Amino acid sequence: MTEDNKQNHSTYLKQFSKFGLLSTNHAISPTIVLIGLLLTGLYPLVSHANPTSLLEYTPYFMWIILAESWNLSGGYASLLNLGLVGFFVLGAFVTGFEMSMGFTLFPALIFAGVVGAILGFTLIPTLRLRSDYFAIGTLVVPFMLKPVVEVVFPRSTFSTPPSEILNPVQLYYLGLTLATISIFGIYLMMQSRIGIALRAIGDQELASSSLGINTMLYKTIALALSGFLAAVAGGYFIQSISINSTYFENLQYSLFPIFMVIIGGIGTFEGPIAGAVLFSVISYALNNSFPGTSYDILLFSIVIMFVAVVLPKGIVPSIIKGFRKIGG
Amino acid sequence: MSLSINSLSTSYANLQVLWDVSLHVDKGEVVSLIGANGAGKSTLLKSIMAIIRYRNGSIVFEGQSLKGLYPHQVVARGIAYVPEGRRLFPSMSVEENLRMGAPRKCEDLDSRLDSVFSLFPAVNARKKQSASTLSGGEQQMVAIGRALMTKPRMLLLDELSFGLSPKVFERVLDAIEETNHLGVSILLAEQNSERALEVSKRAYIMENGRISSEGKSQELINDSRVREAYLGIVD
Amino acid sequence: MDTSLVNFAQAIISGILLGGFFALASVGLSLIFGVQRILNVAHGAFIVLAAFVTIQFSLVATPSLHLNPLASLGLDFMLIGGLGVCVYFLLIRRIENSGFEAPLLATFGLSVFLEYIIQSGLGPIPSIDPSHGQGAQAEHQIYSSTSLIVGPLFVQEPELISFLIAIIIIPILHLFLSRTYYGKAIRATAQDWLAAEFSGIDIRKTRLLSFALGSALAGVAGGMFAFTNSVTPLLGDTYLLPIILVVIILGGVGSMIGTLIGGFVVGLLLSFSELFDSSYLFRFGFQPDVGYLITFLVFLIVLMVRPNGLFGKGVVK
Numbered sequence: 001m002t003e004d005n006k007q008n009h010s011t012y013l014k015q016f017s018k019f020g021l022l023s024t025n026h027a028i029s030p031t032i033v034l035i036g037l038l039l040t041g042l043y044p045l046v047s048h049a050n051p052t053s054l055l056e057y058t059p060y061f062m063w064i065i066l067a068e069s070w071n072l073s074g075g076y077a078s079l080l081n082l083g084l085v086g087f088f089v090l091g092a093f094v095t096g097f098e099m100s101m102g103f104t105l106f107p108a109l110i111f112a113g114v115v116g117a118i119l120g121f122t123l124i125p126t127l128r129l130r131s132d133y134f135a136i137g138t139l140v141v142p143f144m145l146k147p148v149v150e151v152v153f154p155r156s157t158f159s160t161p162p163s164e165i166l167n168p169v170q171l172y173y174l175g176l177t178l179a180t181i182s183i184f185g186i187y188l189m190m191q192s193r194i195g196i197a198l199r200a201i202g203d204q205e206l207a208s209s210s211l212g213i214n215t216m217l218y219k220t221i222a223l224a225l226s227g228f229l230a231a232v233a234g235g236y237f238i239q240s241i242s243i244n245s246t247y248f249e250n251l252q253y254s255l256f257p258i259f260m261v262i263i264g265g266i267g268t269f270e271g272p273i274a275g276a277v278l279f280s281v282i283s284y285a286l287n288n289s290f291p292g293t294s295y296d297i298l299l300f301s302i303v304i305m306f307v308a309v310v311l312p313k314g315i316v317p318s319i320i321k322g323f324r325k326i327g328g
Numbered sequence: 329m330s331l332s333i334n335s336l337s338t339s340y341a342n343l344q345v346l347w348d349v350s351l352h353v354d355k356g357e358v359v360s361l362i363g364a365n366g367a368g369k370s371t372l373l374k375s376i377m378a379i380i381r382y383r384n385g386s387i388v389f390e391g392q393s394l395k396g397l398y399p400h401q402v403v404a405r406g407i408a409y410v411p412e413g414r415r416l417f418p419s420m421s422v423e424e425n426l427r428m429g430a431p432r433k434c435e436d437l438d439s440r441l442d443s444v445f446s447l448f449p450a451v452n453a454r455k456k457q458s459a460s461t462l463s464g465g466e467q468q469m470v471a472i473g474r475a476l477m478t479k480p481r482m483l484l485l486d487e488l489s490f491g492l493s494p495k496v497f498e499r500v501l502d503a504i505e506e507t508n509h510l511g512v513s514i515l516l517a518e519q520n521s522e523r524a525l526e527v528s529k530r531a532y533i534m535e536n537g538r539i540s541s542e543g544k545s546q547e548l549i550n551d552s553r554v555r556e557a558y559l560g561i562v563d
Numbered sequence: 564m565d566t567s568l569v570n571f572a573q574a575i576i577s578g579i580l581l582g583g584f585f586a587l588a589s590v591g592l593s594l595i596f597g598v599q600r601i602l603n604v605a606h607g608a609f610i611v612l613a614a615f616v617t618i619q620f621s622l623v624a625t626p627s628l629h630l631n632p633l634a635s636l637g638l639d640f641m642l643i644g645g646l647g648v649c650v651y652f653l654l655i656r657r658i659e660n661s662g663f664e665a666p667l668l669a670t671f672g673l674s675v676f677l678e679y680i681i682q683s684g685l686g687p688i689p690s691i692d693p694s695h696g697q698g699a700q701a702e703h704q705i706y707s708s709t710s711l712i713v714g715p716l717f718v719q720e721p722e723l724i725s726f727l728i729a730i731i732i733i734p735i736l737h738l739f740l741s742r743t744y745y746g747k748a749i750r751a752t753a754q755d756w757l758a759a760e761f762s763g764i765d766i767r768k769t770r771l772l773s774f775a776l777g778s779a780l781a782g783v784a785g786g787m788f789a790f791t792n793s794v795t796p797l798l799g800d801t802y803l804l805p806i807i808l809v810v811i812i813l814g815g816v817g818s819m820i821g822t823l824i825g826g827f828v829v830g831l832l833l834s835f836s837e838l839f840d841s842s843y844l845f846r847f848g849f850q851p852d853v854g855y856l857i858t859f860l861v862f863l864i865v866l867m868v869r870p871n872g873l874f875g876k877g878v879v880k
Binding site for chain 3: 135
């Protein structure tokens with residue numbers, strides 16, 4: 001074994017043990033998240049809030065699922081997918097179409113997820129590309145999907161059929177359920193062989209391929225599962241709103257999840273959740289500070305630039321690092 | 329004294345790689361820095377060039393501290409650097425590579441080029457060729473030439489022998505000695521090289537980020553422990 | 564002349580002219596991405612901002628000072644170049660070595676910021692929730708009616724001008740990069756920034772120069788955009804950015820002449836795809852953009868087969 005290989009090997013092992021099952025703070029974050037989700041589930045029961053106000057939470061659940069989806073490919077597998085909006089809107093269209101054909105909600109959602117996963121599979125050839133070229137390639141994908149979808153689903157807007165519209169309480173619990181499934185589905189997956197291989201690839205691609213991990217296979221799995229989740233998020237989103245094909249052109253659905261994952265901590269369990277919560281808190285606060293105006297968008301863009309420049313490693317990781325420093 | 333380094337410590341993130349390193353190079357001297365791969369030789373040279381920021385200690389060149397400078401400002405102070413692996417500009421011609429070593433406004437550009445070409449006639453023959461088409465030895469010569477185009481008073485050389493046949497390495501070392509005769513101080517980092525010790529007057533041996541011993545090169549060559557550990561010669 | 568032959572010739576002319584504009588719009592980002600590996604997603608917003616500067620100029624300065632609207636191109640060059648300088652110092656400088664994501668997010672925030680500024684300078688502010696569509700937008704276009712007619716073929720004058728500007732500016736840029744000291748220093752920085760630094764090149768200067776120059780060129784492209792298109796605030800993201808990325812990758816990142824040819828390829832693909840009879844799709848009530856489908860498909864195929872594009876080596880050579 002050459003000197004270099006030895007070095008790679010030892011860093012690989014170090015990373016491995018960092019994520020290992022015996023790591024001390026391993027069970028703390030999932031427990032906190034589980035309690036948070038339970039409280040979220042109790043909220044409509046104890047708050048006596050006007051059920052319609054529960055509609056406000058729809059985007060937040062959607063953002064959590066999207067952030068989880070992006071963290072899976074972009075965080076764990078280091079695949080910088082800039083075309084998440086393509087999976088998302090495609091999922092919304094497929095769900096709307098299936099439901100208008102008479103399918104019920106859950107089969108339609110699963111079908112949409114499968115279509116999203118298939119879209120992930122079609123991107124396999126791009127996995128060979130250098131990471132920045134992969135990013136550019138995926139950024140263009142939604143713009144390509146737009147004309148395809150316009151031909152396949154020949155109508156201008158999509159929504160769920162009137163008979164299938166959920167009431168706000170159902171919508172709230174649907175979002176909570178889907179968010180919980182994606183959070184803990186990914187959590188459990190990351191404990192499995194797939195997850196350990198993915199983490200190894202994200203940390204040391206060269207080392208892990210030389211250790212016999214089939215990097216292409218695991219990257220494909222990450223991309224397909226990420227596509228599945230993003231499409232399901234789209235299927236959830238279309239339960240509350242009707243959308244058209246120009247949504248494919250909206251970069252924000254691709255980039256806001258990246259923003260969330262980065263501020264929360266890229267490639268970590270709590271990252272996408274903390275990021276989505278932080279994102280929601282910031283946008284809610286800005287929204288309510290300037291009622292009736294759109295200054296919040298302006299301020300939000302400044303927040304994004306500020307975080308990118310001052311805390312490029314994220315808000316939550318910087319706070320954790322700060323605490324560790326104080327604690328010695 | 330030309331270059332003097334006092335109790336330098338350097339870290340990458342949380343991993344400390346240099347521990348309390350002190351070293352000096354006198355004016356016109358050739359000093360070699362011997363040590364295994366990963367001993368910290370490259371890190372030391374990169375710290376001098378301000379490519380890596382250091383935490384503690386000082387680096388002083390000709391009486392002035394180099395702290396807080398950018399690499400190109402260190403170059404302007406009179407130190408040039410030939411990195412491990414040469415790092416030429418692959419899509420540029422040999423001549424363009426050399427040109428990049430000289431400052432923008434350079435009145436004696438032609439004489440600088442001529443002195444590089446007279447040092448390395450082989451490079452002159454290939455000056456219009458793209459740098460990526462050269463052999464390893466020629467690339468090393470262009471890398472040294474590019475460094476000399478900055479008109480340095482001190483030259484830092486990292487792993488000159490890397491990928492070179494002993495014959496070509498010999499030719500490159502001759503050029504280095506010739507450069508030294510023109511008054512350029514030289515710090516030569518090499519692993520396992522008896523030849524490096526032979527061309528230098530003094531030497532430092534690095535081990536795990538520390539200077540483990542120093543002395544006259546001739547004495548180190550004769551030291552049986554050094555011979556075994558660093559020169560691969562078992563008596 | 565036979566109509567199909569006329570259509571064919573017209574498609575070639577339109578495609579080449581359109582391609583010239585695409586190349587002009589892309590060349591600045593190709594320079595920036597080639598030198599710094601920074602994907603400035605606000606590049607489209609830079610172009611749209613310049614387009615609105617030109618529109619304002621033609622509404623305000625042209626009637627009162629009797630200036631040709633084309634004079635605003637110089638203003639666009641200066642203003643967007645100046646914007647590039649500010650953006651470099653405020654956003655890019657601190658994070659240019661910290662990977663791909665941070666500069667991407669920073670420029671994404673910048674594009675949202677600029678789009679807001681453009682929109683609020685133009686009447687009704689659209690819906691504030693990013694999850695909902697964009698509201699009413701002002702549409703402006705100037706100068707588009709003049710056309711030159713040669714037999715059965717016609718050429719819109721502003722398209723011809725933007726084509727001419729592209730085929731003049733891009734070779735000049737190529738010469739700048741290959742012949743002058745600063746140009747070579749920019750190429751050296753692109754190929755190996757660390758080697759450039761210890762060759763004595765101040766890479767902060769060369770990066771600032773390439774970012775400012777790349778932005779200024781987006782300004783010129785934006786000025787021309789106002790002459791040939793109805794400009795709405797979000798066109799930068801929804802139309803220009805994807806096309807620009809396709810042009811850059813097709814031509815090869817950092818190759819200026821490659822970008823010019825990449826522009827022509829995309830222009831021709833789009834104009835030729837209009838020749839196909841897609842009227843059978845009208846029964847669905849609207850016409851999908853088959854041209855974009857073909858263009859992006861060609862792009863993805865080229866990306867697979869030649870990731871460095873038709874002419875590029877991945878950096879400014």
